[in-house]
Amino acid sequence: MLQNTNPDDHIVAQDLTLAYGDFIIQHDLNFTVRRGDIFIVMGGSGCGKSTLLRHMIGLKAPASGRVLFAGVSYWESSPAEQQRIKRGFGTSFQSGALWSSLTLAENVALPLGEYTDLAPADITEVVSLKLALVGLAGFEDFYPSEISGGMQKRAALARAIALDPEILFFDEPSAGLDPISSRRLDDLILELRDSLGTTIVMVTHELASIFAIGNNSVFLDTETRTMIASGDPKMLRDESTDPGVRRFLNRGEI
Amino acid sequence: MSGQLNLQFPGPDNLHVVIAGSWLLTDSHPSAGDIAQQLQSRSDIRRISFDSTDLTQWDSGLLTFLARVYQLAGKHNIDIDPGGLPDGARRMINLAMAVPPHEDTGKHGEKLPLIEHIGEKALAMWRAAPEMLHFLGEVTLSFGRLFRGTAQFRRSDLMLIIEDVGPHALPIVSLISFLIGLIVAYMGAVQLAQFGAQIYIANLVSLGMTREMGALMTGIIMAGRTGAAYAAQLGTMQVNEEIDAFRTMGFNPIDFLVLPRMLALVLVMPLLVLYAGIVGITAGMFVAVTIFDISTFEYYQQTVRSMAWTHIWVGVIKGTVYGMLIAFAGCLRGMQCGRSAQAVGEATTSAVVTSILFIVIAASLLTILFQQLGI
Ligand SMILES: Nc1ncnc2c1ncn2[C@@H]1O[C@H](COP(=O)(O)OP(=O)(O)OP(=O)(O)O)[C@@H](O)[C@H]1O
Ligand SMILES: [Mg+2]
Numbered sequence: 302m303l304q305n306t307n308p309d310d311h312i313v314a315q316d317l318t319l320a321y322g323d324f325i326i327q328h329d330l331n332f333t334v335r336r337g338d339i340f341i342v343m344g345g346s347g348c349g350k351s352t353l354l355r356h357m358i359g360l361k362a363p364a365s366g367r368v369l370f371a372g373v374s375y376w377e378s379s380p381a382e383q384q385r386i387k388r389g390f391g392t393s394f395q396s397g398a399l400w401s402s403l404t405l406a407e408n409v410a411l412p413l414g415e416y417t418d419l420a421p422a423d424i425t426e427v428v429s430l431k432l433a434l435v436g437l438a439g440f441e442d443f444y445p446s447e448i449s450g451g452m453q454k455r456a457a458l459a460r461a462i463a464l465d466p467e468i469l470f471f472d473e474p475s476a477g478l479d480p481i482s483s484r485r486l487d488d489l490i491l492e493l494r495d496s497l498g499t500t501i502v503m504v505t506h507e508l509a510s511i512f513a514i515g516n517n518s519v520f521l522d523t524e525t526r527t528m529i530a531s532g533d534p535k536m537l538r539d540e541s542t543d544p545g546v547r548r549f550l551n552r553g554e555i
Numbered sequence: 556m557s558g559q560l561n562l563q564f565p566g567p568d569n570l571h572v573v574i575a576g577s578w579l580l581t582d583s584h585p586s587a588g589d590i591a592q593q594l595q596s597r598s599d600i601r602r603i604s605f606d607s608t609d610l611t612q613w614d615s616g617l618l619t620f621l622a623r624v625y626q627l628a629g630k631h632n633i634d635i636d637p638g639g640l641p642d643g644a645r646r647m648i649n650l651a652m653a654v655p656p657h658e659d660t661g662k663h664g665e666k667l668p669l670i671e672h673i674g675e676k677a678l679a680m681w682r683a684a685p686e687m688l689h690f691l692g693e694v695t696l697s698f699g700r701l702f703r704g705t706a707q708f709r710r711s712d713l714m715l716i717i718e719d720v721g722p723h724a725l726p727i728v729s730l731i732s733f734l735i736g737l738i739v740a741y742m743g744a745v746q747l748a749q750f751g752a753q754i755y756i757a758n759l760v761s762l763g764m765t766r767e768m769g770a771l772m773t774g775i776i777m778a779g780r781t782g783a784a785y786a787a788q789l790g791t792m793q794v795n796e797e798i799d800a801f802r803t804m805g806f807n808p809i810d811f812l813v814l815p816r817m818l819a820l821v822l823v824m825p826l827l828v829l830y831a832g833i834v835g836i837t838a839g840m841f842v843a844v845t846i847f848d849i850s851t852f853e854y855y856q857q858t859v860r861s862m863a864w865t866h867i868w869v870g871v872i873k874g875t876v877y878g879m880l881i882a883f884a885g886c887l888r889g890m891q892c893g894r895s896a897q898a899v900g901e902a903t904t905s906a907v908v909t910s911i912l913f914i915v916i917a918a919s920l921l922t923i924l925f926q927q928l929g930i
Contacts, residue, residue: 400896401794401894401895401896401897402895402896402897402898417580417581418581419580423586423619426619426622426623427580427615427619429622430615430618430619430622430651431615433622433651433652433654433656434647434650434651436653436654437654437657438651438654438655438656438657439656439657439658440657444895445895446893446894446895464580465580465614465615485650485653485654488646488650489650492643492646492647492650495643496641496643496644496646496647497614497643
């Protein structure tokens, strides 16, 4: 189902309601992620950020409302169409979710082997590049259980960017990283956006990176169970009319 | 238009790499092999420069190529002049080079020669023995604490586990015991009928089911059902570091996890064995009455006459021992589990195999023991 939308609008949420059974997590979410945005999903712990992400990547159907990708409503599409849309996604989960019985190289290589015609030797090179991009060069033959938590996070990012996806979904990518790695990650995300035109949707609490790279956002509230602000996080910090949002973005110092 | 590569030599020591067209991951484009060859044959090259004015689009395809060129240049000690590259590509390559590679390659490297491999396996098996004894010791200590009343575990856990291994196992135990009773009765009866001695079906079935088959079949069912479940539960907890969490908070994981599981199976097995015996005898009666024209009352009389309390005790003791061994093997493999999904699978498989091995050994030893004691 193609909707009439602005070609610049990459992802549009329309009246989205998220629920587990009868338990409504968030209701009436309306926001637009434009092409090339670095879109931040913010809110207190447990307000439903990961849940929102699960609805956007097609893991869970919304209780009501729609998610449009380039004007196509995901949940009203045929399975083949859904598959096509999903091929454009790269995702890293909050807990990493690396395949524990595969080495890091095999984790990154799996989507490359399945979805491209690259020769095995080329795949090895692409894998090395992706791991180097997240600062894990030389860890190809390690199993996920043999590296640290932060390294697992970064390896999961390498897997997410394996296919140069159109849209990247990150759930707290910098949680557990040192400030330098975290900064390098910000640089990588900016570079993916600037050079490859990737749209990025990211859950994060890291205020430094929210202001450094985010240019659009949505703020989910736990009390009212809906979004209470959206837009450029820097503007929200200084100009939001909602004291809760301003407090959040000023680390409670207001 | 797919990617094109053109190598030029504007100066004696300069390799000029002209990149044109579309360099996407999914397109075909030249590899860095040509450059490797040139660097190999012309050792006077000291500098690599680029021209990307005709590059139309690029992604990781180009970056992979560039990473390879940088790597080659590093190997031959050649300078790279990245001026002619797209800005984004240059910055991305810098990001990729920012962290030097971790030097510990070959850790999962070469395969061991066959003899060494066999040696390793044998040593690993040898090392497993003390580990098993260690675990046995820990479990024994834990039972000691249980009897002194200082073992730390949640009584509600015990109840849940008992429910899971006992009542929930009844359907499958009924099914298999009924089948075994049916088979023993039928096979036996066909032979006995040749002498007109069908009535002895009752002896055959009641003795067989109470003394041997009831315990053995229940043991094998529980090995597949409960031993595997124990190993998978504890193994998954090992993967999630839940067991480490118990340790650091001062809970003894043996008391907390292994003890209730062993206790549950040891308490439930005797009851299941008795139940299996009853179901088996009923199946035998069914065969005798429907096919071999023996009246229900006759069969009952003959069964009662052939039974002795010792047979029942022997079966129950065997079953209890099997239960202990199954719980031991399941918990042992679960606690030894590694930290991957694969390891959980291996632990589960190994738990079932070990349990059945234990059951076979115990069955043989107990049979000899009871024989010697004349029971
Ligand atoms: N599978 C589930 N079934 C029922 N409720 C769930 C489930 N998963 C999450 N929830 C509920 O949904 C709410 C939001 O969870 P979610 O994981 O989306 O939070 P979050 O915003 O990502 O939090 P955090 O910042 O801590 O990661 C929570 O209140 C949680 O109780
Ligand atoms: Mg979350």
